[in-house]
Amino acid sequence: MSWLLAGAIVLPLACGVLGLSLRPNRAMQQWVSLVAGIGHLGIATTLLVTVWSDGILVAQIGGWPAPFGITLVADHFSSAMVLITAIMGVATIVYALCDIDQRSLVKDFHPPLQALIGAVCGAFLTGDIFNLYVWFEVMLIASLALLISGGRKAQLDGAVRYAALSLVATTLLLSGIGLLYGMTGTLNMADLHLRVQQVENQGLLSVVAILFIVAFGIKAAVFPLFFWLPASYHTPRVAVSAIFAGLLTKVGVYSMIRVFTLIFTHDVGYTHGILLWTAGLTMVTGVLGAASHNELRRILSFHIISQIGYMVLGLALFTPLALVGAVFYILHHIIVKANLFFVAGATERLSGSSDLKTLGGVYREQPLLAALFFVPAFSLAGLPPLSGFWAKLLVIKASLASQQYWIAAVALAVGLLTMYSMTKIWVNGFWKARPASTEKPAPLSRLDRALLLGPIICLAAITLAIGLWPGPLYDLAERAGHELMAPSNYVEAVLGTSETAALGVGEGAVE
C-alpha cells in the first residue's frame, strides 16, 4: 500500500507539471486540475480508510531503510489532514471555475495550486524533519506564485511581507534542524524521538525547541509573529485566499503538534508553558484585530489568528483530551474558515461590495447566501448545533481538566467576541438595507452561480453534519490524539523494531 503515500504527494505535483506544460491553454488546465483533484480525493479517502483499519502506514522512499532514507508516514492525524486537504482542493478548483475564469488576469492558477496541494500533503506525510523543511519551501514558492498572480499593487505589497517573514521562518527552521542533527545525528522523526532522550545537554535542546516554536509560529501566525497574515491574505483572488486561509497556517500548527509531541517532550513545563501563553495572547489579539476592521476578508484573516490560538492551546495543555480537541479543532476549522472566505467572495460577486460600510441588503436579495454564511460563521463562534461548538467544548473541557481556569475563561471570552464579530457582519452586511451609493452588480449566469455556491453548500453541509453527528469525527480525533500522546506505535511502525533494539547503532532498523 506504500504507493498510496507517494501517490497523495506525487499526483498533485505531476498534475501541476502537466498543467504547466499545457500553458497557455487555461481550459485544459482547469479540467486537468479538476480530474486531479477528484483523483486525489479518492487516494486520500483510501489512505484514511486503510489507516483506520490497518494502523499506521509507512513507505520508505527509494527503498532505503528507516533512519537513513526519507520515510513517509501516515498515522490517523496525518491521513485525516491529507483527506481534508483533498476536500479543500476540490472545493477550491470548483469555485475557481467561476472565480478565475478565462477572462481573468490570473494566468496560471491551477499549476501552482496543484503544487501547493502536493507540498501540503508532503508536509503532512513526511517522517523526516529535513524533508519537512523542503516541503515548507515548496509550499512557500507555490503560495507566492498564487499570491502575486494578477499583479495588483496590493498583492505585490502583501507578497513582500508574506515572503519576508516566511523566509525568516524557514531559515530558523533550517538552523534548528542543523543544531538538532548536530546533537542527535539523525533526521528521522521517529529516531529523533528516541535519541533526544539520550542528549546530555538538555538546555541546548530547549533552545532548539524555541527555534522550532518561532519557526512554526511564524508559519502558523501565532502572537506575536502573525503580522504577515492580515497584510497578505485579503489581497489575492478569493479562491486563493480561501485555500490559504484553510490550509497554510494549519500546516504550521500540524508541524508544531507533530514536533512537540514526538521530539521535544523533555521539558514540557517550559516549552509547553510558553505555548500556553502564546495560545492565550494569540486568541485575544486575533479577535480584537477582527473587531476593529470593516472589510470582510480582513476581518476573517484576523479570525484565523484567533482560532489558531485554540489549536495551540490544545497542544500546550498536552493531555490526551486536549490533543483530541486540537485535532478536532483543526479538522473542523479548515472547512469552516475556507468556507467563510468563499462566502465573502460570493457576497462580493453577488452584492458588489465586501466592505461592511457599503455592503447591505444581502439577506433580502440573496437569502440562500445569507443562510450559507450563517452556518460557518456561527460554527466559528461556537454556537451549539454546529461543529465549532464541539471543538471549543473539547478544548475548554481539557483546560478545565488540567486546572488552567484562566485560559478556559480567555477561550470562552474570545468565543463571545467572535460571536460579536460575526453578528457585526450579519447586521451590517446582511440585515441592513443596501446603501444608496452601492450599485448592484449584474446578475451572474445560472451556471456561474452554481459553481460559486456549490462548494459553499457542500462545505456548509459538512459543517452541519459534524455538528449534528460529531461521533465519527470525534472517534477519529480520539485515535489521532492518543496516537500523538503515545508515540511508541509511531516509532515502532517507522523503525520496524521495538524501541530498545532501535536504540542500538541503527542496524536492525531495516523493515
Place this chain on the structure above:
Amino acid sequence: MEAVIAVLVGVLMASSVYLMLRRNLVRFVLGLALISHTANLLIFSSGGLQGTFPPLISPGELEPGPGAANALPQALMLTAIVISFSVFAFLLVLAFRTYQRLETVDPDSMRSAEPVPAEAGMDGPASGGPQ
C-alpha cells in the same frame, strides 16, 4: 576550528539581521540571502569538523576509510543551497516588480495592502474582488 566557525556564524547572522532591519527592500533581500548562507554554515559545522577526506568509498570496500568527512550535512547543505537559490531568485524578481509597480523600496511607504484608515475611505478597500 569550531570556535572560528561559531564566531563566523554569529557575525554573519548579525550582519544579515542588520541588513534585514534596514528600510530598504533591496538590503532586505540581500540580508535574506546572507541569513540562508549562515544557516548552511551552521549545518556544516553541526556535522563535526574533524573529517578531512571526501567521503568516497574506494572500490571493493563497504565504507569510507578513517578520517572521512560526514557526508550527510553536505547533502543537506546542497539541498538547502538549491532551495535558497530558487527562493532568492523568486524574491529578486518580486522585489524588482514591487519597485516597478509601487515606485518605492521603503517598506514603510508601501501601503497598498493595508492602507492607513484615512486613505482607506478614498481609495476604496484593498480587496481582490472582480475587476
Place this chain on the structure above:
Amino acid sequence: MNTLILRETTRVLFTLILVFSVATLLRGHDAPGGGFVGGLIASIACSLYVFVADAKDVRRLVRTDPLKTAAAGLALAIVSGLVGILSGGRPFLSGQWVEIGGVKLGTPLLFDFGVYLVVVGAVLTFVLEIKEPASVPPADSDK
C-alpha cells in the same frame, strides 16, 4: 552592458559553456557535478545571452516557453521515480539500471537530466522576467 567585446565573446563562450555544462551533468554520478550544477552552468550561458540580446531574441532562440522546459524536467524526474514502481513494485524513486553497449544507464541519470532542465527553465524564466518590461494589469493602472 552591451559592448562589442561582450557581444563577441558571448558568441564564442555560449557554445563552450553549454558543452561544459553537459559534461558536468554527465560526470555527476560519482564525481563533482550533476544536474543542478550543470543546469546552473547552462543557465549562465543563457543569462549571458540575455545580457547581450533582446528578451525577444532569447525567446526565439530557446523556442519553447522556459516554464515548459522546467515542467518537462520535473516530469522527467517524476518518471524516473515511477520506473521503480512500474518494474516490479519497488518503492518510489528506487534506482533501476540497464546496460547498453557496456555503458550502465540508470534512472538517477534521468533524474539528474530532469533537474538540469528544471534549473535552466527556472533561471531563464526569472532572468527574462527581469529583462522584459512589466505588463501593467489594466484593472490597477488607473489607480
